[in-house]
Amino acid sequence: MGRRILVVDDNDDTRDALRELLRSWGHDVDVAADGCEAISLCLEQRPDVVLLDIRLPDLDGHDVARRMRSSPGGDARCIIALTGSDDADASAFDAYILKPAEPDVLRATIEGASRPAA
Numbered sequence: 001m002g003r004r005i006l007v008v009d010d011n012d013d014t015r016d017a018l019r020e021l022l023r024s025w026g027h028d029v030d031v032a033a034d035g036c037e038a039i040s041l042c043l044e045q046r047p048d049v050v051l052l053d054i055r056l057p058d059l060d061g062h063d064v065a066r067r068m069r070s071s072p073g074g075d076a077r078c079i080i081a082l083t084g085s086d087d088a089d090a091s092a093f094d095a096y097i098l099k100p101a102e103p104d105v106l107r108a109t110i111e112g113a114s115r116p117a118a
Contacts, residue, residue, distance in 0.1 A: 002026040003110065006047040008038040008064070009082065010057050014099070018051065021103065027110075035059030042068050047077065049113045052093075054083040065092040078113035 005027045009015040015031050022029045030045050032038035035056045042050065050068060054061035065079050069092075081096035095109050 002028055003048040003113075004028045004030075004045060005110070006030050006032065006038065006041055006045065006050045008032045008035070008050065008056070008061075009053040010034060010055075011053075014053075018101070021106075022110075025107065035061070035064040038064055039067050039071070042077075043071055046073050049110055050077060050079045051082045051097075052079055054081055054085075062092045080109060080113065 002025070005022055007015055007018045007022070007029060008031075009018070010033050012033075015033065019029045019031050030041050030047065032041050035058050038050070038052070041047075052061050052065060056064065061081065061083075065081075068074055068077060068079060078094045079092070081093040082099060082101060083096060084099045094113065097105060097109055
């Protein structure tokens with residue numbers, strides 16, 4: 001069963017490639033290029049899973065994750081850091097994937113993505 005996924009990355013090629021890959025796996029995918037756009041889309045679309053780059057041009061990915069957590073449904077949302085370095089704060093994310101994301105790792109992480117019921 002497909003999930004609603006939000007991909008947040010300021011790199012056009014990375015964002016587009018992830019969108020196409022995730023759609024080919026049957027997911028409903030929205031994309032954002034920066035933190036402000038991501039927060040807005042999160043409030044509108046209420047994704048099940050967020051793939052979130054840490055280094056964004058406007059807001060730090062950790063701050064974006066905290067804001068998403070505090071939004072309606074945030075406790076049930078799985079937020080996965082997608083980062084070029086091992087700099088994900090464990091308290092802000094459910095998991096992290098190092099770039100470039102291996103498709104098998106990405107798929108397994110998304111399939112295993114769930115938040116415990118509050």
